[in-house]
Amino acid sequence: MDCRTRYADPPKPSINNEGKAPIAMNILQGRSPCPLIAGRAPIAAINPRGRLPRLLMRDVNLKWKEGSQAFRNNLIKGVRDMHRPIVFDGVYFITSVTHRRKKWMAQPALAQIVVDQWRHYEKTYEFQLHAYVVMPDHYHVVLQVGKKKTISQILHAVNSYTATQINQILGNERKIKIWQGNAWDKVIRDPAMYWRTIAYTLLNPWRGGLVDRPLDPYPYSNVGWWLEQKGEAFMMDLFGTIGEPTFTFE
Numbered sequence: 001m002d003c004r005t006r007y008a009d010p011p012k013p014s015i016n017n018e019g020k021a022p023i024a025m026n027i028l029q030g031r032s033p034c035p036l037i038a039g040r041a042p043i044a045a046i047n048p049r050g051r052l053p054r055l056l057m058r059d060v061n062l063k064w065k066e067g068s069q070a071f072r073n074n075l076i077k078g079v080r081d082m083h084r085p086i087v088f089d090g091v092y093f094i095t096s097v098t099h100r101r102k103k104w105m106a107q108p109a110l111a112q113i114v115v116d117q118w119r120h121y122e123k124t125y126e127f128q129l130h131a132y133v134v135m136p137d138h139y140h141v142v143l144q145v146g147k148k149k150t151i152s153q154i155l156h157a158v159n160s161y162t163a164t165q166i167n168q169i170l171g172n173e174r175k176i177k178i179w180q181g182n183a184w185d186k187v188i189r190d191p192a193m194y195w196r197t198i199a200y201t202l203l204n205p206w207r208g209g210l211v212d213r214p215l216d217p218y219p220y221s222n223v224g225w226w227l228e229q230k231g232e233a234f235m236m237d238l239f240g241t242i243g244e245p246t247f248t249f250e
Contacts, residue, residue: 091188093197094141099177103136111220113165125149131201134220140201155183
């Protein structure tokens with residue numbers, strides 16, 4: 001389900017900041033890392049001593065049996081090789097920072113590379129890009145993963161290929177490091193957090209002094225899409241009532 005439809009209206013200004021992350025489903029080796037929890041973004045995490053609650057095993061096994069072999073292989077690889085939890089159809093907030101905070105993306109051609117590659121992999125890897133912004137020394141993305149690739153595989157592909165292309169544009173015979181370590185990711189837990197994160201992402205150019213007004217066009221974000229879809233009144237209400245999330249990155 002597209003969370004832009006699921007979260008059709010912004011939450012009330014009162015936000016419960018004590019909400020906890022969805023329960024991490026502990027799985028045994030050989031069991032399906034695919035729990036389903038109605039109304040929640042399910043998480044699968046490795047814990048050799050843990051067990052899935054008995055009532056969830058039916059849904060787990062059903063989901064595992066329905067998946068293709070390639071889908072199963074992707075899940076197994078993600079569980080074994082990646083530190084990030086696997087969240088099926090989950091919505092993530094992603095932040096990636098340039099190495100040593102160098103302002104590579106202050107150059108329009110380099111900023112456009114990042115936008116283009118996210119758009120490219122959105123189609124290739126079949127996920128939904130909800131909001132994005134590319135700033136001079138970092139980017140933010142809100143996306144909903146599909147079943148083709150895990151979040152770790154998506155991030156590896158985008159950051160690896162953008163780094164290669166940026167090095168080519170810069171004329172570097174020997175590749176230099178573009179991104180600072182692993183991207184930071186957080187699972188969106190509820191509608192309040194979703195809208196708070198959308199607002200935070202789209203407000204970045206204004207907060208960074210790159211535009212005069214919050215809804216001014218910015219070529220390296222999709223604020224224009226949101227303005228067209230929701231209208232100015234909705235967006236300004238969103239910015240005004242939700243404000244910034246409790247987490248910051250700059």
